[in-house]
Amino acid sequence: xxxxxxxSDPGCVRPNNEDYYLLAPSLGLFLVADGxxxxxxxxxxxxxxxxxxxxxxxxxxxxxxxxxxxxxxxEANRRVLNAASADTNLEGMGTTLTAVLDTGSQAYIASVxxxxxxIYHEGQLLIITEDQTWxxxxxxxxxIEEAQLKTHPMRHVLTMAIGVSDQLRIxxxxxxxxxxxxxxLCSDGLHGVVGDDGIAEIFANEDNLxxxxxNLIERARAAGGPDNITAVLLRVVNDAELQQEPVExxx
Numbered sequence: 001x002x003x004x005x006x007x008s009d010p011g012c013v014r015p016n017n018e019d020y021y022l023l024a025p026s027l028g029l030f031l032v033a034d035g036x037x038x039x040x041x042x043x044x045x046x047x048x049x050x051x052x053x054x055x056x057x058x059x060x061x062x063x064x065x066x067x068x069x070x071x072x073x074x075e076a077n078r079r080v081l082n083a084a085s086a087d088t089n090l091e092g093m094g095t096t097l098t099a100v101l102d103t104g105s106q107a108y109i110a111s112v113x114x115x116x117x118x119i120y121h122e123g124q125l126l127i128i129t130e131d132q133t134w135x136x137x138x139x140x141x142x143x144i145e146e147a148q149l150k151t152h153p154m155r156h157v158l159t160m161a162i163g164v165s166d167q168l169r170i171x172x173x174x175x176x177x178x179x180x181x182x183x184x185l186c187s188d189g190l191h192g193v194v195g196d197d198g199i200a201e202i203f204a205n206e207d208n209l210x211x212x213x214x215n216l217i218e219r220a221r222a223a224g225g226p227d228n229i230t231a232v233l234l235r236v237v238n239d240a241e242l243q244q245e246p247v248e249x250x251x
Contacts, residue, residue: 002102002183004030005209006232009217011189012225018042019187019230020095022050028102029057032115032230034187036161037093041084045093048083049076049162053099066172069101069110073162073170077112080163094163098129098185100234107183109173113161116191118184118199119175125200128173132160182209183234189227190220209233 004025010017018035020043033050035042056072057063076097084090096113109117114131160169182203191199194216202215213233220229 001025001237002028002030002100002107002234003209003237004232004234005213006030006230007210007213007217008228008230009221009225011227011229012221014226014228016040016043017228018046019189019228020046020050021185021230021232022054023232024054024057027054027057028063029054029099030102030183030185030232030234031097031099032185032187032232033095033097033162034113034115034189034228034230035093035095036158037090041090041093042095044083044090045080045095045163046097049073049080049095049097052076052079053097057101063101063103066108066110066174069099069108070170070172073097073099073110073112074168077162077166077168081166084163094161096158096187097162100183100185102177105177107175107177109175111171112168113158115185115187117173118186120182120184120200120203121178121180123204125196125203127196128175130171132169132171133158177236179236179238181236183232184216185232185234186216187228187230189225189229190216190231192227193223193225194219209235 004023006021006023008019020033022031033046035046053072056075084093096115098111098115098117101108111129114133117128119126213231216231
């Protein structure tokens with residue numbers, strides 16, 4: 001089973017928080033979404049997409065194949081597109097979304113955009129997801145050096161997001177679970193300002209998930225907090241270790 005903790009912060013610059021996270025331990029579902037769009041549209045997109053994924057998983061009679069998350073993200077895309085077309089105030093909204101589904105021995109992961117999933121296990125931090133961004137899909141293939149990419153004017157441009165097109169590209173992954181393995185799902189307000197070494201340093205200590213999560217948020221804020229910051233932390237535990245109540249939690 002997965003122990004979970006989630007936390008979101010608006011950061012130091014943005015007046016509102018367009019990120020959304022979902023902890024649904026009774027379903028084995030955990031996700032982070034980072035909305036975009038004018039006015040309140042980004043907040044609407046991230047919440048609608050996250051809740052749609054939760055609904056699809058809850059209604060599914062078969063959670064044993066990775067396709068369940070793919071189907072859930074596809075339905076989220078349809079609903080965000082439909083909502084935007086029905087309300088001019090929501091036009092142009094979209095969201096990233098990265099989700100983990102715990103099946104017991106495996107974790108299914110699906111992602112759209114640049115919210116990331118990491119694993120920390122046996123002293124190593126690994127990025128599982130691949131960013132769907134101009135930097136990752138275009139800039140690196142053009143051979144632009146890493147230092148230049150960090151300041152490139154296209155560095156924040158997404159190549160894919162939920163609610164932007166009916167031609168959705170979803171990246172999906174399967175991870176074999178091991179006791180003690182830890183996961184981090186986060187928006188780019190965290191991974192965009194706190195480097196991998198900083199994330200690994202926090203995961204390496206013996207703090208509980210809540211303290212690690214709060215330390216990650218504070219480190220991003222200390223680095224300027226230019227965007228909303230959201231982190232969902234997970235740890236593989238046996239049933240006897242699991243202390244949290246299996247209650248749905250959202251932000």
